[in-house]
Amino acid sequence: MCHAEPVIIGVGIDVAEIERFGAALERTPGMAERLFVESELLLPGGERRGVASLAARFAAKEALAKALGAPAGLRWTDAEVYVEASGQPRVRVTGTVAERASVLGVRSWHVSLSHDAGVASAVVVAEG
Numbered sequence: 001m002c003h004a005e006p007v008i009i010g011v012g013i014d015v016a017e018i019e020r021f022g023a024a025l026e027r028t029p030g031m032a033e034r035l036f037v038e039s040e041l042l043l044p045g046g047e048r049r050g051v052a053s054l055a056a057r058f059a060a061k062e063a064l065a066k067a068l069g070a071p072a073g074l075r076w077t078d079a080e081v082y083v084e085a086s087g088q089p090r091v092r093v094t095g096t097v098a099e100r101a102s103v104l105g106v107r108s109w110h111v112s113l114s115h116d117a118g119v120a121s122a123v124v125v126a127e128g
């Protein structure tokens with residue numbers, strides 16, 4: 001039996017100014033739905049997720065795109081940040097993002113989010 005050693009294929013980082021991101025979401029019809037899947041927009045209880053947390057998820061998608069070399073044609077909703085029961089965020093990819101990840105040999109993702117002092121940030125590591 002052969003087990004390939006895990007390797008880091010890419011890393012990405014991004015920051016987003018929370019107030020500016022929230023203002024853009026408010027004034028741009030359809031922006032939230034273009035960027036996020038429903039499970040990202042809503043908390044488990046059904047209420048809307050807060051803007052700092054959404055800005056961090058936007059940063060995670062930008063960071064993920066950088067980890068893949070930011071090719072054209074990735075669809076925002078083809079990357080989803082979801083949350084484990086423990087509270088740890090994870091990334092799930094489909095469609096355009098899964099295709100690019102597959103070409104590069106990415107098999108798993110690691111994500112970390114933060115929001116404080118008016119800024120949301122995320123780091124993503126792509127592992128093969």
Ligand SMILES: CC(C)(COP(=O)(O)OP(=O)(O)OC[C@H]1O[C@@H](n2cnc3c(N)ncnc32)[C@H](O)[C@@H]1OP(=O)(O)O)[C@@H](O)C(=O)NCCC(=O)NCCS
Pocket residue numbers: 013014015061062064065066067068069070071073074075076077078079097
């Ligand atoms: C390339 C891109 C990520 C830059 O992001 P940005 O918010 O405009 O700029 P940031 O300040 O966050 O990042 C700039 C850095 O991105 C890095 N960058 C540029 N092109 C890159 C690429 N192809 N791959 C990885 N990193 C790249 C550079 O290091 C740059 O810094 P530098 O100019 O000092 O070298 C952005 O224009 C982009 O294409 N976003 C992806 C959109 C997307 O695919 N969304 C769906 C994802 S699910």
